[in-house]
Amino acid sequence: MYRVSRYRPWLLIIALMLGGTVLCALLAGRYAQQRALDDESLQVRRQLGLYAQTLQQRIDRFGTLPQVLALDPDLHQAVSHPLTAAERQRLNLKLAQANNVTRASTLTLIDKHGIAVAASNWDQPTTNVGEDYSYRPYYQQAMAQGSGHFYGIGMTTAVPGYFLSQAIYDERGAVLGVVAIKIELRALEQEWLQSPDIVLATDAHDVVFLANGDAWRYRLLRPLGPQERNEMLATRQYADRSLQPLQARTLEVLADGGRMVRIEQPALPRPVLWQTLVLSEPQWKLHLLHDASASTAVGRSAALAAGGIWLALCFLGLFVQQRRRLAAHRQRSRRELESVLKQHAQELRTAQDGVLQAAQQADSGLSRSLAHLPQGVVVIDNEQKLVAWNARYLELFRFPTGLIRVGRPIEEIFHFNARRGLLGPGPIDEAIERRLNHLRSGRPHMRESEKDDGTVLEIRGNPLPDGGFVTSYADITAYKNTARELRSLADALEHRVAERTRDLDEARREAERANRYKSRFVASAVHDLLQPLNAARMFVSVLRGKLQGDARELSEHVDAALAAQDAILNSLLDISRLESGALKTHVRAFALSPLLETLAREFGLAADSRGLQLRWVDTRAVVVSDEALLRRILQNFLSNALRYTPRGRVLIGCRRDGGQLRIEVHDQGPGIPESLQGEIFEEFRRLDDGVDQERGAGLGLAIVERIGRLLGHPIRLRSTLGRGSVFSVSLPLGEAADVVIAPAPAVAPVVDSGDDSPLRHCRVWSIDDDPRVCAATRALLERWGCVVELADGPQAALEIASAFNVPKLLLLDVRMGQWHGPDLYEHLCGLWHARPPVILVTAERDDALKAQAAENGWGFLSKPVRPPALRALMTQLLLRHRS
Known part of the structure; x- marks a missing residue:
């Protein structure tokens, strides 16, 4: 009790000091950081204004050029009537000369139909001449309003730029054509690279099109609506560039409109100050991201200073208090000081005696104070005479007895060494004089010298305060x-x-x-x-329509075996694409619930047929992944769970794990031994206790493991023998605001098998280089009532194609020897003088080819073809083409 009451005042003092320090540091740090942040924000806005002025000046420099060119009589005459070759060449040269003078990127003359009739880059591989620009906004604006502007990526040059356009009028005010100028702004990005900050420029859709870093270009500051996306696709503003979202989180909004923001994608290590400036014309915005860590450092320094001042005041008070206590100890301190002074005086007397003894020994030359040194040492006075040396010096140079003595001039030692060849080649007198002059100058030196016997000496010389010189010689042979x-x-x-x-x-x-x-x-x-x-699958489909009873059942077994073989080949191809890196991903934020509901509905029917229960747990989570590849992973999980669960139930649900979401599939199967849990993700590895008639090829989990590695989604497994297994995939959570609702897929028309079916009496051509495929296709189409005029290879099609035998529908293979399917189609269209609907039926798994088919409105089916899918697609294309 006594001890507690004794230390209580000290505890209160310490608590007061620490509490006051923390409070002062917080208040001062916050105030100083806010002031510094306001100053930085003001500087950033000024800098942003300079960037905006530079951008506006660059655009204004070329602003009147389209208007001047629109008044040129040659350009006016060029769009008034069709041009001859000579007139077109003369106009191209004129535009090229004008472009060289103005130093723009490209000058283009476009007629009233949107076709470029002349351009300054006429002699380049990426020339604009002959291209159709009617879909470009700057052309449409000029035709409607007289002038236009647009920023986008050039479709022939693939170089981005800012387009300015001006309409060319005739005497009655009708538009004859448009002259357009392209301004490249990449030089601005090069200038921005000199800035330590991040500078961005966005268009009216908040798409970053200029930036001083590649990671920031073509980023979305906000999600695009369906109308905006359709507009950008129609104008092909950014061609095939992938527009990725710029993920940012606002931490604080400043008084002047600036924001403190943490950038998550692309990631920045620290929060930044984000300022935005809206440009009046064009409708762009300039953004500057400034590292505001200096304001944080200012706040930290102010906090430390305030805390230090508070502590200093506290310690000052304690110091005054302790002054009284120190007065009582002064006498004792004085006595202790006198004792220490006496001890030091004794030590000084002892040291003085040692100095005198050393001076007396120096009279004999051989100094004891130098005897312990490993180097050879010699000392001379200001008259260049020997004063002292040690035994190592005599040992290194092997001087004869009596040569080295106090008072002997060092010049005589040099002469002796010169006669033994130790001063090197050259005249002896010059070598001696050079060394004497160096000693007289009093400059320190260091050099190495090698003797005839291979000994290497390191020689160091330093002047003494009284004008003498001391030289040391160290044997460094072993070191060398x-x-x-x-x-x-x-x-x-x-x-x-x-x-x-x-x-x-x-x-x-x-x-x-x-x-x-x-x-x-x-x-x-x-x-x-x-x-x-x-x-084979087409022939089986034909047979199934003609057989009855046991034979029909047998044909269905054959079709099921062929479908299983098809699945194995597709899995092998998927593994090949995953290992070669050819599989492209489309990662985005999407709601998970619809995907889980679809999977539960699809696999619920299979579970019911086996007498199993499939349950799923709904979720409101938004995840970031490739929806199609994630669906593939979960399909494999559910397929394996149903295959290896003889009875009981299968469950699919989600668990949150920090910023991740873990999707789990639970089964009540026999479980997987721990020794096999690492092997089941290898190719052609499978357990032997599944349902016999549904044993897989052992490729599903191998594909799952590779897809998870491609997307960065960890795949995990935990299993207990006799109780079941849990397969899971972890993926990052997203924000609901980032979800982009995809347009609803087009509904395929109902296939009518009656006499009024569009396929009945439909003239169809089938082109494939495999005779078996042609025969099977002919048999299948004729069973549907089609008239197959050709089922042969590309050469036969080219020989009979003409304007009198245009088919209503074309089935076309892609890879046929020297012919490529789309190229063959264009060649045939030239012979037919028509473009009938076409379905690409191919074994190629090429996303670019599939995208090309979708863009041109062609059908696309992967081999082996399922006859119902082929019939539905043919009917859909015929109905669409008829309408």
Whole structure:
């Protein structure tokens, strides 16, 4: 109790000091940081104004050029009537000369139909001449309003720029054409690179099109609506560039409109100050992202200073209090000081006696105070005579007895060494005089000298305060030999490392070549295997329509076996695409609930047929992933769960794990031994206790593991023997505001099998280089009532194609020897003078080819073809073409 009451005042004082320090630091730090942040925000706005002025001046520089060119009589005459070749060449040269003078990017003359009739880049591979620009907004604005402007990526040059346009009028005020100028703004980005800040420019859709960093260009500051996306697709403003969202979170809004923002994608290590300036013309915005860590440092410094001042005041008060206590100890301190002074005086007397003894020994030359040094040492006075030396000095130079003595001039020692050849080559007198002059100058020096016996000496000389000089000689022979050996060893190691590096590079290149060859081989093999499989499935479909009873059941078994073979080949192709990196991902934010509901409905029917229960737990979570690839992962999980669960139920649901969401599939199967849990994700690995008639090929989990690695989604498994297994995939959570609702897919028309079916009496051509596929296709189409005028290869089609036998529908393979399907279609259209609807039926798994078909309104089916899917697509194309 006594101890507690004794230390209580001190505890209160310490608490007061610490509490006051924290409070002062917080208040001062916050105030100083806010002031510094306001000053920085003001500077950032000024800098942003300078960037905006530079951008506006660059655009204004060319603002009147289209108007001047629109008044040119040559351009006016060029769009008034069709041009001859000579007139077009003369106009191209004129535009090129004008472009060289104005130093714009491109000058283009467009007629009233939107076709470029002349351009300054007429002699370039990416010339604008002949291109259709009627879909471009700057052309449409000029035709409607007289002038226009637009920023976008050039479709022929693939170079972005700002387009200005002006209409050309005739005497009655009718528009004859448009002259357009393209201004490249990449020079501004190069200027912005000199800034330590991040500078962005966005268009009216808040798409970043200018930036001083590649990671920031073509980013979305907000989600685009369907109308905006359709507008950008129609104008092809950014061509095929992928517009990724810029993910940012606002931390604080300043009084002047600035914001403190944390950038999450692309990630920045610290929060930044974001200022925005709206430009009046064009309707762009300039953004500047400034690192505001300096204001944080100012606040931290102010906090430390305020806390330090408070502590200083507290300690000052304590110091005044302690002054009284120190008065009582002054006498004792004085006595202790006198004792220390006496001890020091004794030590000084002892040191003085040692100095006198050393001076007396120096009269004999051989100094005891230098005897312990490993170097040879010699001392001369200001008259260049010997004063002192040690035994090591005599040992190194092997002087005869009596030569070295106090008072002997150092010049005589130099002469003696010169006669023994220790001063090096050249005249002896000059070498001696050079050394004497160096000693007289009193400059320090260091050098190395090698004797005839191989001994290497390091010689160091330093002047003394009274004008003398002291020189030391150290034997560094062993050090030099070791250094030479280390250099030799380092050269040998460097040579061996270079050899090993070359070997490793060659091995890596061999491995890459082998991997590319393997991927090409797998893709080619699967393509060739799918051709006869496609023909087989068509023949089986024809047989199923003609057989009854047991024979029909047998044909259904054959079709099921072919479908299983199809699944194995598709899985092999998917693995090949995943390993070669050819599979493209489309990662975006989407609601997970519709996907889970669809999977539960699809697999619920299969579960009911097996007497199992499939349950799913709904969720409101938004995740960031590739929806199609995630669906593939969950389909494999559910398929395996149903396959290996003899009775009971299967459950699919989600669990939150920090910023991640874990989707789990639980089954009540036999479980997986721990020794096999790592192997089941390898190709062609499967357990032996599944349902016999539904044993898979062992490729599903191998594809799951590769898709998870491609998307960065960890795949995990935990299993207990006799109780079941849990497969899970973890993926990042997203924000509901980032979800973009995809347009609803077009509904395929109902296939009518009656006499009024669009397929009945429909004239169809089937072009494929495989005779078996042609025969199977002919049989299948004729069973549907089609008139198959041609079922043969590309050469036969080219020989009979004319304007008198245009088919109503064309089934076309893609890979046919030297012919490529889309190229063959264009060639045939030229012979037909028509463009009938076409369906690409191919074994190629090429996303670019599929996108090309969608863009041109063609049908697309992958081999092997399912007859119901082919019939539905043919009916849909015929109805659409008829309307």
